[in-house]
Amino acid sequence: MRKDTFNQKSVYIHMDNVINNVVTSGITFCDFMQGVTLPPENILLIKHHIKDSSYNTHTAFDFLEASDLQQLKTHPGLQLGEFCWIDFEDIDLVNQLSPQEVAEMLYLAHTGRHLRSPFYYKLQNNFVYLTKKDGRYNKTYYRNMNHFYAVLGFVVAKKTAAILNEKTFLSLNKRKYVKSPSMDLLKRFSAYFKEGACIAFAAAEKTRTQIRIPVGVQLDDDIIxxxxxxxxxxxxKIIAHLVYDLKKNEWTCLEK
Structure with missing residues (x-):
């Protein structure tokens, strides 16, 4: 792992509600961990480059526990590269996995496609996280899609705060807080997320009273x-703007 600045401004989203996976670009593992409402307790590492991890002899997979995850969470500039994992409740449950299930997980990490349901009864997992270059192109399975909208809300607030707190000649040192948009507001874009959409922070407009962020569709290239x-x-095509009112600290959506 190496420390580097992840500076991609815009967020790209392509959602598949049938199998509950979301392909994103512009959202990192640290964003996921800080934004998700039910963080994983432990994760089984299917592919990774993390040196400080524990080893499970039954599956021949490494794993991280809660204390390890907390350390990763506090290093937002850390580039994880190839990073594929499945969360689990207890190591005793991992030791009950069959050879077939282990093989399915290897296939999932290698191809990014599932053979059967990626949610394993034995593991009681809520997530499957797959990436070759963390933050650039991530594919995440969510048992409950509300967890994705929680992560997205965190990222929208974080990237908006970065715009708001950009240093200027007359700026003060005090950083301003931006609250997350509601899930209901973000879910209004679910139909567009299915086709592929961009929350274009790179094209955001800032005035004294608000920040306007375009939501674009009909992407010229695949997110990959x-x-x-x-x-x-x-x-x-721009189908809407996410608007943050700086005086009221409220989010609204202006649809075209």
């Missing part, structure tokens, strides 16, 4: 392109 390049993907 962001795994290989840091350039923003263009979109052909």
């Amino acid at each position: 392109e962001l795994e290989h390049t840091g350039e923003e993907i263009a979109y052909s």
Whole structure:
């Protein structure tokens, strides 16, 4: 692992509600851990480059416990690279996995596709997290999609705060807080997320009273392109703006 600055501004989302997975770009593991309402207690590492981890002899997988995850969570600039994991409740449950289930997990990490349900009864997992380049192109399975909207709300607030607190010649040192938009507001875009959408922080407009962030659709390229390049993907149509009122500290949506 190496420490580096992840500076991609915009967030790209492609959602599949049938199998509850979301492909994103612009959301890192640290964002996930800080935003999710039910953080994983332990994670089984299917592919990774983390040195300080424990080893499970039954599956030949490494794993991280709650204290390890807390340390990763507090290093937002850490680049994890290839990072694939499944959460679990107790190591005794991991020791009950069959060879077939272990093989399915290896296939899942290798191809990014599931053979059967990625939610294992023995593990009681809520998530499957798959990436070759963390933050650039992530595919995450959510047992409950509300967890995704919680993560997205955290990221929207974080990136908006970064715009609000950009240093200028006359700026003060006091950083301003931005609250997260509600799940209900974000869910209004669910139909667009299914087709692929961009929350375009790179094109956000800031005035004295508000910040307006375009939501674009009809992306010119597939999101996977962001795994290989840091350039923003263009979109052909703006369908709405997320608007943060600086005086009222409230989010609204202006649809076109």
